[in-house]
Amino acid sequence: MAPTHVLRCCQRGLAWIPVIFIALVVCWSYYAYVVELCIFTIPSNGEKIIYMIFFHLSFVMFVWSYWKTIFTMPANPSKEFCLPKAEKERYEKEERPENQQEILWRAATSLPLYTRTGGGAIRYCDRCQVIKPDRCHHCSACDMCVLKMDHHCPWVNNCVGFSNYKFFILFLAYSLVYCLFIAATVLQYFIKFWTNELPDTQAKFHVLFLFFVAAMFCISILSLFSYHLWLVGKNRSTIEAFRAPVFRTGSDKNGFSLGFRKNIAQVFGDQKKYWLLPLFTSQGDGLTFPTRLVSADPEQGTVTLNAAPNNSAADISVSPLSDSQNRLLSNDQHANSVEDHMADGTFKPAESEAVTMMAENEAVTISMESES
Ligand SMILES: [Zn+2]
Numbered sequence: 001m002a003p004t005h006v007l008r009c010c011q012r013g014l015a016w017i018p019v020i021f022i023a024l025v026v027c028w029s030y031y032a033y034v035v036e037l038c039i040f041t042i043p044s045n046g047e048k049i050i051y052m053i054f055f056h057l058s059f060v061m062f063v064w065s066y067w068k069t070i071f072t073m074p075a076n077p078s079k080e081f082c083l084p085k086a087e088k089e090r091y092e093k094e095e096r097p098e099n100q101q102e103i104l105w106r107a108a109t110s111l112p113l114y115t116r117t118g119g120g121a122i123r124y125c126d127r128c129q130v131i132k133p134d135r136c137h138h139c140s141a142c143d144m145c146v147l148k149m150d151h152h153c154p155w156v157n158n159c160v161g162f163s164n165y166k167f168f169i170l171f172l173a174y175s176l177v178y179c180l181f182i183a184a185t186v187l188q189y190f191i192k193f194w195t196n197e198l199p200d201t202q203a204k205f206h207v208l209f210l211f212f213v214a215a216m217f218c219i220s221i222l223s224l225f226s227y228h229l230w231l232v233g234k235n236r237s238t239i240e241a242f243r244a245p246v247f248r249t250g251s252d253k254n255g256f257s258l259g260f261r262k263n264i265a266q267v268f269g270d271q272k273k274y275w276l277l278p279l280f281t282s283q284g285d286g287l288t289f290p291t292r293l294v295s296a297d298p299e300q301g302t303v304t305l306n307a308a309p310n311n312s313a314a315d316i317s318v319s320p321l322s323d324s325q326n327r328l329l330s331n332d333q334h335a336n337s338v339e340d341h342m343a344d345g346t347f348k349p350a351e352s353e354a355v356t357m358m359a360e361n362e363a364v365t366i367s368m369e370s371e372s
């Protein structure tokens with residue numbers, strides 16, 4: 001076995017340590033609450049039963065959402081975002097960055113891309129050899145491009161992104177409920193043990209620690225949970241909160257924001273009955289996202305994507321939509337969101353220039369070639 005391979009295996013193994021730590025704490029908390037507190041300490045049967053029912057409800061929801069966050073594979077860009085074989089070979093042989101960009105611009109004409117690099121170039125991952133869809137980023141820990149990547153979370157040993165963002169939020173929510181419930185119900189027994197109203201038994205040690213651990217986790221989870229709720233309301237990923245996405249009109253931290261209600265629906269879906277369940281109900285396919293700068297007119301065959309302002313390249317208009325793009329753009333969610341967005345009057349006409357509809361395709365080739 002090559003040394004790098006061994007190192008990689010060790011890294012993968014070590015990455016599970018935080019998850020195992022959390023799992024052990026959760027197992028101990030289960031034992032401490034159910035056995036030491038409910039069975040050995042609480043005298044009233046009625047209180048025991050009520051505590052046990054609510055404890056198990058929050059425990060099941062917490063473990064379920066934690067499990068889904070850990071074991072849901074991150075979503076990757078689809079085949080449409082890979083360069084065709086011939087173009088890829090040309091790209092690899094090409095040494096000049098401007099010529100490489102030209103190859104990318106040409107390939108990107110059939111893709112629904114609205115974001116660019118800070119320098120106005122097409123976002124391309126050399127490692128995965130793929131054009132990055134909007135909001136997609138390469139995770140060095142997972143060594144792959146992850147759709148709508150939020151962050152790599154060591155506590156779940158997984159990337160939090162399009163495929164599991166809802167599960168991650170629910171995991172935070174249910175762990176908060178779990179800890180709050182434990183802290184609130186343990187408090188009176190904590191005080192009784194502390195003031196020697198209950199005899200010194202083994203349960204004392206467990207109950208005291210249970211309260212401290214639950215209270216400590218409550219505080220740390222609460223801050224993270226409120227931050228992510230704020231991000232959901234703004235339709236920003238953690239990465240975008242630190243570095244605003246760059247559109248044709250420049251960087252715009254609210255570029256993907258469609259208004260509070262629609263932002264929530266993007267992550268949790270339309271149907272409120274599924275919001276609290278760790279089932280995948282996020283809108284869209286993770287490859288394209290409605291933006292407040294962009295509108296697509298289904299009546300027209302072409303879409304113009306514009307270069308960023310500091311790019312010398314002229315506007316590049318796109319030829320009739322390929323099958324893949326048709327599929328991507330005809331995504332119900334995408335079309336609906338854009339339409340709803342226009343219908344509720346939040347769409348700003350002044351910004352609609354980011355995408356212009358064109359009937360002629362010839363202009364594309366001309367503008368591209370004059371650029372090179
Ligand atoms: Zn990548």
Ligand SMILES: [Zn+2]
Binds near residue numbers: 139140141151153
């Ligand atoms: Zn990752």
